[in-house]
Amino acid sequence: MSDVVSVRKDGEVAVVTIDNPPVNALGHAVRSGVYEAMAGLRDDADVKAVVLACAGRTFSAGADITEFGKPPQPPALFELINAVEDMPKPVVAAMHGTALGGGFELALGCHYRVADSKARVGLPEVKLGLLPGAGGTQRLPRLIGPEEALKIIVSGDFVGADKALKLGIVDEVTDGDVNEAALELARRLAADGTGPVRLSDRDDKLQAVKADDTAFNETAGKLTARARGLEAPHACVEAVRWSFELPFEEGLTKEREKFMELVAGDQSKAQRHIFFAEREASKVSDMPKGTTPREVKTVGVIGAGTMGGGISMNFANVGIPVTIVETSQEALDRGFATIEKNYRISVSRGRMSEEELKVRMSRLTGTTDMSDLADADFIIEAVFEEMDIKKDIFGKLDAIAKPGAVLASNTSYLDIDEIAAATNRPGSVLGTHFFSPANVMRLMEIVRGEKTDFDVLATAIDLGRKIRKVPVVVGVCFGFVGNRMLKARQLQTEQLLLEGATPQQVDKAITDFGFPMGPFAMGDLAGLDIGWRIRKHVGADAEGGRAEIADALCEMGRFGQKTGRGFYIYEKGARGGTPDPEVEALIVETAKRFGIERREIGSEEIVERLIYPMISEGAKILEEGIAQRSGDIDVVWIYGYGFPIWRGGPMFYADQVGLAHIRDRLDFYAEQTGNDALRPAPLLQKLADEGAGFASLAGKKVRAA
Ligand code: 3H9
Numbered sequence: 001m002s003d004v005v006s007v008r009k010d011g012e013v014a015v016v017t018i019d020n021p022p023v024n025a026l027g028h029a030v031r032s033g034v035y036e037a038m039a040g041l042r043d044d045a046d047v048k049a050v051v052l053a054c055a056g057r058t059f060s061a062g063a064d065i066t067e068f069g070k071p072p073q074p075p076a077l078f079e080l081i082n083a084v085e086d087m088p089k090p091v092v093a094a095m096h097g098t099a100l101g102g103g104f105e106l107a108l109g110c111h112y113r114v115a116d117s118k119a120r121v122g123l124p125e126v127k128l129g130l131l132p133g134a135g136g137t138q139r140l141p142r143l144i145g146p147e148e149a150l151k152i153i154v155s156g157d158f159v160g161a162d163k164a165l166k167l168g169i170v171d172e173v174t175d176g177d178v179n180e181a182a183l184e185l186a187r188r189l190a191a192d193g194t195g196p197v198r199l200s201d202r203d204d205k206l207q208a209v210k211a212d213d214t215a216f217n218e219t220a221g222k223l224t225a226r227a228r229g230l231e232a233p234h235a236c237v238e239a240v241r242w243s244f245e246l247p248f249e250e251g252l253t254k255e256r257e258k259f260m261e262l263v264a265g266d267q268s269k270a271q272r273h274i275f276f277a278e279r280e281a282s283k284v285s286d287m288p289k290g291t292t293p294r295e296v297k298t299v300g301v302i303g304a305g306t307m308g309g310g311i312s313m314n315f316a317n318v319g320i321p322v323t324i325v326e327t328s329q330e331a332l333d334r335g336f337a338t339i340e341k342n343y344r345i346s347v348s349r350g351r352m353s354e355e356e357l358k359v360r361m362s363r364l365t366g367t368t369d370m371s372d373l374a375d376a377d378f379i380i381e382a383v384f385e386e387m388d389i390k391k392d393i394f395g396k397l398d399a400i401a402k403p404g405a406v407l408a409s410n411t412s413y414l415d416i417d418e419i420a421a422a423t424n425r426p427g428s429v430l431g432t433h434f435f436s437p438a439n440v441m442r443l444m445e446i447v448r449g450e451k452t453d454f455d456v457l458a459t460a461i462d463l464g465r466k467i468r469k470v471p472v473v474v475g476v477c478f479g480f481v482g483n484r485m486l487k488a489r490q491l492q493t494e495q496l497l498l499e500g501a502t503p504q505q506v507d508k509a510i511t512d513f514g515f516p517m518g519p520f521a522m523g524d525l526a527g528l529d530i531g532w533r534i535r536k537h538v539g540a541d542a543e544g545g546r547a548e549i550a551d552a553l554c555e556m557g558r559f560g561q562k563t564g565r566g567f568y569i570y571e572k573g574a575r576g577g578t579p580d581p582e583v584e585a586l587i588v589e590t591a592k593r594f595g596i597e598r599r600e601i602g603s604e605e606i607v608e609r610l611i612y613p614m615i616s617e618g619a620k621i622l623e624e625g626i627a628q629r630s631g632d633i634d635v636v637w638i639y640g641y642g643f644p645i646w647r648g649g650p651m652f653y654a655d656q657v658g659l660a661h662i663r664d665r666l667d668f669y670a671e672q673t674g675n676d677a678l679r680p681a682p683l684l685q686k687l688a689d690e691g692a693g694f695a696s697l698a699g700k701k702v703r704a705a
Helices: 028-042 075-083 102-109 126-129 136-144 148-156 163-165 179-190 204-211 216-222 232-244 248-263 266-280 304-316 329-348 354-362 388-398 416-420 454-466 482-499 502-515 518-526 530-537 549-555 581-593 603-621 630-643 650-657 659-673 682-691
Strands: 003-011 013-018 048-054 091-095 096-099 112-116 120-122 172-174 299-302 320-323 364-367 378-379 406-408 431-432 442-449 470-474
Touching: 003 028, 013 028, 013 179, 013 378, 013 581, 028 048, 028 075, 048 102, 048 179, 075 102, 091 102, 091 179, 096 102, 102 120, 102 136, 112 163, 112 179, 126 148, 126 232, 126 266, 136 148, 136 204, 136 232, 136 248, 148 216, 148 232, 148 431, 163 172, 204 232, 204 530, 216 232, 216 581, 232 248, 232 266, 248 266, 266 630, 266 650, 299 682, 304 320, 304 329, 304 354, 304 431, 320 329, 329 354, 354 364, 354 502, 378 388, 388 406, 388 416, 406 454, 416 431, 431 454, 442 581, 442 630, 470 630, 482 502, 482 549, 482 581, 482 603, 482 630, 502 518, 502 603, 518 530, 530 549, 549 581, 603 630, 603 650, 603 659, 603 682, 630 650, 650 659, 659 682
Parallel strands: 013 048, 048 091, 091 112, 096 120, 112 172, 299 320, 299 378, 320 364, 378 406, 406 431, 442 470
Antiparallel strands: 003 013, 431 442
């Protein structure tokens, strides 16, 4: 029959198998294949029960996302699922791997579900700016109750087989072959003459919430509290509510309409862009096929400070032992205490057991002797940002580390090639730039040096994935992709104060844009003294350029939240800061000193002045080949700096706004401020003149020869 769907008969049971690698996405061919198979089996008197299974590494991961935005081809997924549910004989889903989105919805259309003990189910549509659009919001509440369904649908989180069994999502979990177990169940059903159990017919689980929806509303409030700016989580809540407020058919129709609205909207387009960009970002265009990563069984981390500790936790979390090196026992003790404190927070929130904490801590070994790294497969240096210190460490590591070990630096700015040159094995050196807090933030910039070997690069990418980071391969330049663009933004933040804005106006414009925090609140949180000390020691170029006001605040001992005062005042116990007239006076006085006449500045100008120079810097980064694709830059900003995901990252956002507008506004601000650094980058200028966007560069080599 179809290339991607086959039917075989085993006595009275027919097994329909989807085989559409890599993830059995439900594209047109699969949908029509399953539809036809079911139509054929419906009236086949020899078949008393059906098993629906998938070949390869997983049950279906859902609708084929690449088909979104294209003209729909029948049968629609919801029609297929209705047809499966409507089968007059029992249909059993056999789930292994991940049954996600439309894949899980298909399983909900089946009458029984059997799962492999390692299988996971979920409705992650919300992460693509969508809601489950093939019955998930109507069937899952009928199976496990609206409140539990809400948690799964709004979070998009996966549910493991054991929990799925407890919740009643699956009927059986097996440690053995799931297809065999499903076949066995189907045989029993056929023998007993047990008929289909259709979720669309059930409403017993809806009664409690129909009588009183207080708990439902509370759960919905909690789940959407963190969904700032995002439409999809709210749409999910609305749709689950239809499950108990409307008859099944009506709920299904409304769910579908809402899905169509979201899939055509800007937010989902942006989130789908990030889904693919994230997977693309660790692909290295010139890496020879078949390059195999080196094996990493143990890791060494140099430095037990905030970064070193956070980095080490990532490995302990996935079972990789880490040796942490410090210069003194006190520093080690402090570092270990911080790590334990962080784990304790997870324990106190019920996310980790006391035993698990002990297991993770036991994977960490402290030492003050660097030669204890002799056996480590992958060593990450995370010490103070000073080239001489780093070179000294890499020189020593070269003598200590075993042949084949990868030597990585967590530097946020410095030249990896210069660091690599301090060793006799520059091919084994690269940058692994983590973001603070390193155990939480998902971005990992992998900095490829001039001499970094392909297998070393592949090792870092592979390791990054193992510790559940999003690896993005970038080239060597001051600040790499993220911090280099941040610097372009920072140069404008203080300037805006001098020209007339207040810190609270700037922060509000940026949080209204969708960032979790504004630049001044962020500076106060991170500590203003960090940049101040670097500017003092390394020069103004090091940390976002000159910062007269931040420096003056530091001279006054105002380092930010930790001293109770920075750009804002922090009262004890208060969550946010409050504006301080003393800071405003300082700004006014500094502007006067520079002869700048202050004026009213609106939030539109603030956003443009902060975001557009970053986009222009991004264009330079593309031109220089520091990033391989504009999507890589988007991924860096979303996972490392809190750029709102529903805007798709700075470069995707630029394309939505239109590059011609951005070019014109940058020229305008360059005129207005007399600052030529604000002029659009040549690539931005060129694309804008051609009426093109950054997306048009996909697959093309941008880098100048
Ligand atoms: C939906 O179902 C809507 C319905 O409610 C209603 C419809 C009307 N489509 O991640 P990986 C590709 S929305 C197309 O690297 P892993 C992926 O791009 C969907 N392609 O592997 C990659 O391609 P490449 C709801 C897809 O093992 C390759 O497969 N479902 C899809 O780390 C391997 O992927 C989801 O949101 C897809 N649905 O993780 C699930 N999925 O090799 C999305 C994957 O060219 N998928 N690809 O780079 C995932 O979360 C992960 O892919 C999964 C495997 C966990 C399954």
